[in-house]
Amino acid sequence: MFSWMTDYSDLVTDNWQGYADGLWITVQLMVISTVAGFLLAIPLALARVSSTPFFAWPAFAYSAAFRGTPLLVQIFLFYYGLPQFDAVRDSIFWPFLRDAVPCALVVLSFNLAAYFAEVLRGGIMAVPEGEKEAARSLGMTPALTYRRIIMPRAIGIMLPSLSNEVVQQLKGTALVSTITVLDMTGVARRLTAQSYTSEPLILAGILYIILTYLVSRLFKIFERHLNAYQIR
Amino acid sequence: MFDLHGYGEQLFLGVIVTLELAFVSLFFGVLFGILGASAKLSSARALSVPVSIFTNLMRGVPEFVIILVSYFGLTNLLTSIVGSYVEIDPFVAGVFALSLVFSSYASENFRGAFLAVPKGQLEAARAYGMNRSQIFLRIHLPQAWRFALPSLNNQWQSLLKDTSLISVIGLEDLMRKAMIASQVTKNPFTFYVATAVVYFVLLAISVPLFRALEKRANRGVRRN
Numbered sequence: 001m002f003s004w005m006t007d008y009s010d011l012v013t014d015n016w017q018g019y020a021d022g023l024w025i026t027v028q029l030m031v032i033s034t035v036a037g038f039l040l041a042i043p044l045a046l047a048r049v050s051s052t053p054f055f056a057w058p059a060f061a062y063s064a065a066f067r068g069t070p071l072l073v074q075i076f077l078f079y080y081g082l083p084q085f086d087a088v089r090d091s092i093f094w095p096f097l098r099d100a101v102p103c104a105l106v107v108l109s110f111n112l113a114a115y116f117a118e119v120l121r122g123g124i125m126a127v128p129e130g131e132k133e134a135a136r137s138l139g140m141t142p143a144l145t146y147r148r149i150i151m152p153r154a155i156g157i158m159l160p161s162l163s164n165e166v167v168q169q170l171k172g173t174a175l176v177s178t179i180t181v182l183d184m185t186g187v188a189r190r191l192t193a194q195s196y197t198s199e200p201l202i203l204a205g206i207l208y209i210i211l212t213y214l215v216s217r218l219f220k221i222f223e224r225h226l227n228a229y230q231i232r
Numbered sequence: 233m234f235d236l237h238g239y240g241e242q243l244f245l246g247v248i249v250t251l252e253l254a255f256v257s258l259f260f261g262v263l264f265g266i267l268g269a270s271a272k273l274s275s276a277r278a279l280s281v282p283v284s285i286f287t288n289l290m291r292g293v294p295e296f297v298i299i300l301v302s303y304f305g306l307t308n309l310l311t312s313i314v315g316s317y318v319e320i321d322p323f324v325a326g327v328f329a330l331s332l333v334f335s336s337y338a339s340e341n342f343r344g345a346f347l348a349v350p351k352g353q354l355e356a357a358r359a360y361g362m363n364r365s366q367i368f369l370r371i372h373l374p375q376a377w378r379f380a381l382p383s384l385n386n387q388w389q390s391l392l393k394d395t396s397l398i399s400v401i402g403l404e405d406l407m408r409k410a411m412i413a414s415q416v417t418k419n420p421f422t423f424y425v426a427t428a429v430v431y432f433v434l435l436a437i438s439v440p441l442f443r444a445l446e447k448r449a450n451r452g453v454r455r456n
Contacts, residue, residue, distance in 0.1 A: 068435050069428040070396040072407065077428060080414060081421035167292075174294035178400060185297055198305040205293040205301060212292035 007199055015191060015200070022187035023207060025101070029173040029183060030215075033105055034166055037112030042151070044113060045120035059117065066114035071107075071172050078107045079179045104176040112169050119161045123154030156226045163219035167212050174208075184208070236426065239413040243423075246409035247430060249323075253395050253405060257327050258388060261334025266373075268339030269346055283339070290336040295329070295394050302329035303401040326398035330391060337387050338380075345379035346372065378449040385442040389435055396431070406430060 012019075047059035066074065082088045082097060096102045127150050135145040155162070177186035184204050191200035236243065271283040290298070303325040310318040349372055357371040399407035410427040414420035 065428075065432070068432040070393040070407070070431055072396045072399075073410075073424055073428045073431060076411070076414075077421070077424040081424045084419060084421040171294035171296075174296040175397070177296075185294065185300075188297075189300065192300070192304055196304075196308075198301050198308055201297055201301045201304065205297045208294055208297060209289055209292035 007197075008203060011191075011199055011203055015187075018187045018191070019184065019203070019207065022182060022184035022204075023211075025181065025183040026170075026173050026185075026211070029101075029105060029108060029176060029181075030166070030170045033108035033112055033173075034169060036105070036109035037116050037169070040109065040113035041116030041120055044117035045124060045154075046146070048117055048121045049124050063114045063117055066111050067118070071111055072175050072178065074111060075104065075107050075175055075179060079103045100176070100179045100181045104173075104179060104181055108169065108173065108176075111172070112165065115165045115168070116162065119158050119165060120154055122161070123158035124150055126157050127153045152226075156223075159219065159223045159226060163216055163223075166219070167215055170211060170215060171208070236422070237413070237417045237419065239409070239417070239423070242409045242413065243406060243426065243430070246404060246406035247434075249403065250392075250395050250405040250407075251434075253323060253326050253330070253398060253403065254392050257330035257334060257391060257395070260327060260331035261338055261387075261391065262384070264331060264335035265338025265342050268335055269342030272339060272343050273346055287336040287339050290332065295333050296397050296400075298333055299326065299329040299397050299401065302326075302332070322398060322401045322403035325401060326395070326403055330394060330398075333394065334387055334391050337390075338384060341380050341383040341387070342376065345376035348379045349375045374449075378446075378453070381442065381446045381449055385438075385446075388438060388442070392435060392438070393431065 044059050044062065047055040048063065050056045050059075078097065079100065088094060088097070097106065131149055131153065132145060135149045140148065173183060174185040176183055177189055180186070182190070184207060185201075188200040188204035192198060268283055268287060271279050272287075274280045303320065303322065306320045306325055306328065307318065310320055353371055353375065354367060357367040362370065395405060396407040399405050399411065402408070406427055410423040414423045417423070
C-alpha cells in the first residue's frame, strides 16, 4: 500500500549525491544571477526614470525586449544563436559564452535585471515627494539624494515585489537544463529518462517548494530589518 | 540576415499551434481559477484548506518541472490504465500543465476580486429574490471580473511565454519549429531572433486587447 513511499526513499538513498550537486548548481545560479541582475538594474532603473530620452529610451527598449520574450528563447538565442557569428567566437567573451553554465548566468542576469529595473522604477516613483524635497533643502546633491534617500526607500518599498521576482528567477533557473546544465531539474530529468518514472521530477518539485519557502522567509526577515522604522 | 531559408511557412504553422495551446490553456485556466477561488471562499473548511495549500505549493514549483511531470506522469498513468505503453499527446499534457499553473495564480486573484465586491450588492440581489446561481452569474462574477482583469493580463503574458516550454516535450509549436529550422539551416541566430520577435508582437497585441476588455468591464463605473 505504501509502495510509493519506498519508491521515494530508494530514490533519495540511491541518488542523494546527484540531487545535492544539482541543488548546489541551482542555488548558485539563483544567487549569482540575483546579485548581478540587481547591480545591472540600478543604472537601468535610473536611466528609465531619467527625463533625457537619450537614457530613458534604450533602458525602456532593454526592459521591453527581455520582458516581452520567453526566457527559453533568450537562453537558446545566447547559447546556440550567438556562436553563429565569427565575431563572437573571436571575441574576448567567447571563453565565457562557450560553456553552458556561464552563458546561462549571463542570460539569467540580463533577464532578471529587466524585471528588477521595472520594480525599482516603480519604487523610485513611489518615494514621497516631500522626502526628496527635504533632502534637497538639507543641501544634498541629486547624487547624494539618490544614494542616501531615494534608493534605500525605493528598495524598502518594493522589497515584497523584489522577493517575488527572485522566486520567479529561482523557478526560471530550471530552464538551464535545456542547454545541458545539470541543475536540480537537469539531474531529475536524467533520472526520469533512465527509469521512465515521474518520481525523480516530483522529488525535484518538492525540493523547489522548500527552496521557494526559504527564499521568501529570508526576504521577510530582510524586510523587517530594512523597514524597521515603520510602526506596525 | 532575415532570410528564413523557406521556413517561413513552418514558423507560421508553429505560431498557430502556439496560439491554440495558449487559448485552450487560458480557457481552462480561467475556469479552474474561478472554481478554485470559489473553493477557497467556501465555508466548508474541508474544501477551502486543501485547495489553498495545493495552489500555494504549486506556485513554488517551476513551470518547467510541472510540464515535465505532467507529460511523464500522465503517460505513466495512461500506460498503467491501458496496460500497454501509451504516450500522451504533448498538446494535452501542455494544456493540463499550463492551465494548472494559470489557475493556481488566478484562483488567488479571483479570490481577492470576489471579496472586493461590496456586500450590499449581494444583499440587494438576494432581496430581489435572485437565487444563488443568478446572484453569482449576474451580480458577483461580472463585478469581480472587473477587479480580476489587470492581474489576469499579467498571467496571460506569463502563460503565452510559458507555451514555449512545451516544445521541450515535443509539441510542434513556434519554438520547436525554430529549433528544427536552426539545426537544418545552421542559422540559429536568425531563427531565434525571428521567434523572439513573433512572441514580442503577440504580447504587444494583447495589451490593447486587454485594455479594451477592461474598458468594457468598467463600463458601469462612474468616474469623477
